Structures are given as structure tokens and as C-alpha cells.
Amino acid sequence: MACYILTTKKRDQRLFRKILTDPHIFETPRELLLAIRSNKRGPILIIDLEIRGHEKIGFQTAELVKKNNPNAQIILLAEDSRLANYCFEYQVGVLDFIIKNDRDLTFQKRLLRAIEKAQYNLHKIFYTKPIFVRFPNGTRSILVDLTHIIYISCEKGTHHLILHEHDRITKIRATLKTVVPLHKDICQIHSSFAINLNYLKDYQPKKKIITLSTGNALPVSRRYASEVRMHTTRFTQPPSKDENPNFKRND
Template structure:
């Protein structure tokens, strides 16, 4: 496991390195090396040497080049599609949304935050990094890539997918809803981890909690309920037993 820090200010770089080491020690997060550099080539060269998933802490503004950190992130993505990218910057004039989307960055940390807030944010990122490396199947994203839409959602967050009008689907997680073009059939074929429990519902097997015969619905761990058609009750019961 490896940690990259991209920062041109020597003091800040040193400070950040100390901070990372402190957090890693506190939580006993193992790492092979911490690479602190101001040259993007150094990062690109070292990517093949990494084992497991690396984390990149990138300053966006390097030597008054506004987009440098961002360009480096795009470059990294060419070689490493799954590493965690965190932007560290003072350049608050640039809101983070577009960066997060374009290189699927994990998050964005403001250097000018008070020390303890910053500490907490880095701690969160490094814990996430640790968790990602421990998990058995790290790449659990559910990916939809059709002519009409491109989606990438962590599978464990999905609750269910429902039809919503002709050729329209609603994908529901605990904190978001996505309305997009597609058919349930396509989704079912694309990922075997779903369970068809109703003509117009696909449910995430991992989320099932219990079946309620009176309402003919299956309840999810979050408390949401999904209808079950008579024909498919046995399949749902089976899935629940398998848990």
C-alpha cells in the first residue's frame, strides 16, 4: 500500500507527511512508502511499483499553474483507474464538484481549515483507503454504460431499481435517486447480484431484511419496503434463507 503526496511547498509537504504518518500510526494503517514530490513524473513512474490500491493527495495549484493538480489526476487515471484521489488545496475559488466527477475523486480538503478539522478529514480518507484495501472485492461498483447513460454506483449502496414509466428506471439508494433510460431486463442481465422480486422491481440481495406476507412486501435493512409478486415469493424466501 502506498501514499503519494503532490505538493510544491516544502513546508506544507513536510507538514502533510507528518500528519499522514501520525494518523497511520494511530490506526495502525500499514503502508510501503509515502512518496512526497513536486514532479508528476515521479508519481507516474512509481504507480507500477504499488501493490494494492494507492491513495493520492494532490495539491491543485502548483507554482501558480491553476490546473496542475487536476491535470496530474487525469494523468494518474490513465494508469490507475481505482486509486483514491484526494485534492488538497487553498484554491477555494474553485469549487470541487467538477473535479470530483471528472476524475472520480474521493473528496476535497481545504488547507486553510483549522488543524483539528483538517486532521479529521484526512483521518476519514485514510480509513477509507484502509477499508478499500482490506475488502475482499474492492471493485464493487455497479456500472451502467449504454447508448443513453453512463452510471457508476457502489453496489453496496443500491437498495433497489424500479421501472418508472416506459423505458425509464429509478435507481434508489439510501441517499439518492437516479432516473435514467433503460429496462429492468438489461439491469438484471448486467449484474447477477440483483433479485427480481416483482414485475417492476429488482432488489439488492444484500439489503434484504425480512418478508412480510400480509403486505406481500420484502423489507430492507434501511426500513424501505419493496413489493413481491406472488409468483416470486419463493425466490425471495430462498434469498432470505441464504443470508
């Protein structure tokens, strides 16, 4: 699978051509954005935050990418770890943030793991067999493909829920109490949130936060912490090549 790369550093460009099978390298955000404009299925992007001395151009580019293609899998590279704080400011849903302190094998292995995870995420989004679940909606019901639901939130002050998908949201008249038991992959993590366990990426017990593979970060309340912890190991590991013959690595 092709990787779209934004960097002006020649040394990095040489490295990417060496370790990746199909790198598409660009030196300006405009060139990158034009190249992925027709990619509707979710490109994998590696974006160097610093472009020609400007530290935030990478964030701004990632923000534009996500706005036009919510399925995009974005890996950010930086030489200054302090730039990671801006990930929350720009809300770009980053898959990984990698510090380029050196170009040793540790950096290369982490980059390849991030690309592998991106491929796995896109596989789940587009090739997973649909799971149709009938959700209540007031006095009626609607048929929903659960594989497209990332998480569910309560609309404050109402009796409505918001179903968050990759490219849209749907409002239904229901409560978490009624929808959580509908399928084993729906897990309540808070009085206001439930997630699709297949999108669970990471759980930080001390911060009481989970991160989804789409980059969304959601709070976990104490009441549901033990259940989230139980599911973390099961759902955060991508399958091996033997477990998923359709999945290819960029080795």
C-alpha cells in the first residue's frame, strides 16, 4: 500500500525510499493535498511537522487532510518532543507521533509498526464483513452496520444518542442502557460514552483516558475501568500475517 510522505529533508527522503516499498514523497503541502484528493478510501500519510523551518505547517496540513478525508491514517514525525502537545490543539486524530532523534533501527521499526497499524485500520474500515444491528430510535428502529460505528455519545440535555462513524454522525432517540446490550463489541466506558471495541487502541488507567485507532480520546469513569482494562489486551493487538492472509506488511 502506498505511503504519502511530506518532508523537505533529503536524508529522510533517502531513508523512506530505502525502507518503504511504495513511497510517494512531496516537499510542499499543496502537492501532497492534490495527490491524495482522489483517494477516497483513506491514504496513509507520514508528515514531517517542520517544513522549511516552520514547525506548525505539518499540523495544519494534517488538519486539512482529516477535514477532507476522515479515514486518513496520519503518522507525524518531529525532532522536538514538545510539539506533541499541539496534537490536542489541532485535533487531527494522529495514529502515531514519532520523534526523529536518530535514524537507527528503533526509529525504523516503530515507523513500520505504525504503517502496519494504519493498514490494519483501513482493512477494518473497508473490508470487514458488515455486522448489522437494529438500534432503537424512539418508537421505531434503524438497521446499522456496527463495523462503521466508532463510538456512541449522549447528547447533553436530551434523550438522544449520537452514533459517530468515519464520515458522518447519526442521531437516534435512545439511551446507552438500551443499546449497549445489543452486541458484545459495544462497551460502555462512561455515563456519556460507549465505544466499538474493535477501534480500541490504548488505555491509560492513570489518566482515565482511552484512545481509539481513529485518534479520538475519550474519558473512562471508575465504574467501567475494570471492564475496559479487561478488553484492552484483546483488542489492541493487530493480527499477524498468519491470522489475516489479506494483510500485508511493508517489510
